[in-house]
Amino acid sequence: MNDQKKSMFLRLLQLQLKSYRRSSAFTSGVVTSIIYLYFMLCFVGIFTLLGFRSFYSIDEDMGVDPLQFINKYMVYGTSFWVVWRYFIQKMPVLNVKALLSLPVKENTIVHYALGQTTFSFFNISNAFFFVPFSLVLVNNGYPTSQVLSWHLAIIAIVFCTNYINILINDRNDVFYTVATLLILFAGLQYYDIFDISQHMGPVFDTFYNSPIYTLIPWMILILLYQSAFTHFKHRMYLDSGLQVVKKEAQNLQLGWLNRFGRTAIFVKNDIKLILRNKRSKMTIWVSIGSLFYGLLFFTDSSGGLYNAPVWKIFAGIIVTGGFLFTFGQYVPSWDSSYYPLMMSQNIVYREYLNAKWAMITIATMASTVLGSFYIIFGWDVYAAILTGAIYNIGVNGHLVLLSGAFIKSPIDLTTTTKPFGDKQAFNAKTLLLSLPKLFLPMILYFIGSLFGGEWVGYMTVVFTGLLGFFLKDKVFNWIEILYKVEKYKTLEAYKQTS
């Protein structure tokens, strides 16, 4: 019996390997695969390097014990990891449905589904940091057995977050509580009111000081695995756990938009699209996030790395362009699941494009207004943000729509992103097209500033933005032709999912 169970497990594993080998990342052409691989290696490289280097930089530059320092922040790391996973880790239900009616033991399926998550990117990626970090610790005279004990505790904690995520999946209440606590404690610490890391650090220190306590996280892990197991097993029915959650339709009153004519038809639809789908809702969060991205540049938190004025332009582009980059970048893929409808309805491409452009422009202007608080860092900072906004509307708005003609990867609206982002982000053409969006304004600024300092630099960027704005009709003619030429290829590509 045991033998049979084993072979069943192996067979399931083979299935998994097949799905992996045939996934789009490896079948969508050499160039894409190489770029994908490159980014993956970069990511691994950065984490590994961080693991090796952080010991020395904490030890020498800050003069504190690196292990204690890391332990202090582990509480943030862990809760952040829970929040992050909740956002983007997929639940392992994918192939389960097909297995239900086959002669496979239910327990095997559940163990398999749970076991599958073990190899998730979210678990493995931690090793890239913690393994080198531990090695460096040992190398610097920390006793091997104690470091090992600490390391094992960390491994257990990482896997705990894995199973916590399975347990709280689709439990918004739990998620928001954790997220709020995380932000609250971070705020309290920042303003020196209450420092939770002072209290939680010693807890993690214990795993190092008295190895016996390492058993605790492992016991918690076993408990979590068991409850995840029962949780999953009880929900192995089509009408419970495996069911896609149906939500009541929300009632949106968007009739007031009608005064904007035919553009409004699509804008209304896009607003519904963004609010009602998991994947597109992310664009709102990212937009809000990038609104505060400028703080990195304009405060001292970056250690003066970004003090060069050119970076102010960069910040201005990002602060006002969050929506542009996350939503605009994927036009028309947002409509991929019903693109044949759009193509056979009474729609002129120009109207469609205009509506998307309107969305981007409105969002950019809203970000600019919301970003007014940057004035506290000085007028020149806000000038950089205004400049970024004008460039975003005048030039980048066109560029994202232009790259849209070449992005042919359908978006599944109902799921959130994969860990490495969507593979369309690695489309070689898009990558090329995204360079001018960020770096061209910086170059323009630099050239301008050579002739007359900061303000001439700003004016050069502003002028380019305005030029783009006035040439909108011309550019749109061209974009429209491109969309028409690419129409059949796009339709074909959008068919190849789900």
Added chain:
Amino acid sequence: MIRIEQLTKQYGETTVLKIPEMDIPKGQIFGLVGNNGAGKTTLFSLLLDLIQATAGTVKIDDIPVHSSEDWKKKTAAFLDDSFLIGYLTPEEYFYFIGELRGVSKEEVDELLTGYTDFFNDEILNKNKYIRDLSKGNQKKVGVVATFIGEPELLILDEPFANLDPTTQIRLKELLSEKAKDANKTVMISSHDIQHVTEVCERIAVLEKGEIVKDLKTTSKTLRELETFFTK
């Protein structure tokens, strides 16, 4: 209404569709039958300019579909669920189609009251997104949406599939009613030869991409088709 000339579609070496000539006059209700892979959906996609023909032309009301977009005003189609917008409620979807076709919300509402029986109280005012409806109910939404704005040409791929018996009968009645209008051309495909013979005036059989039979429906047609498909 539809004119096809020397139409071929090839994928590499394989020819999936080859129709030297076909004319569907205005007001006709036309049925297309054939086994899986015979090319029905390919033909419909070509009519709607969703794929590019290797050679030949399709004209709707003398407008070549490939080079002009004016035929879109006269045509409504429902091929599969990629013609539905999953995150909208059925009402919102109908209004959206209405807006695109220049039909006001009130007119859409009025049109919908005519389909209360057809919807069987499962579609409207349910506060559900289309993606959460059953396949059959999704089909009802898609089919009724094509009636909005009185298009001159209706193209429906497998309209009877996934529908319950009551709805199948109601749909047949609906289509026959449309056929009475001399200005309305209807084109449907189906795997069910009985339904097609009941509804359509003319039936073409597609096999391996070619029209092998083109019949005016009579009392003998059903027998003839049955014999043809019994191989």
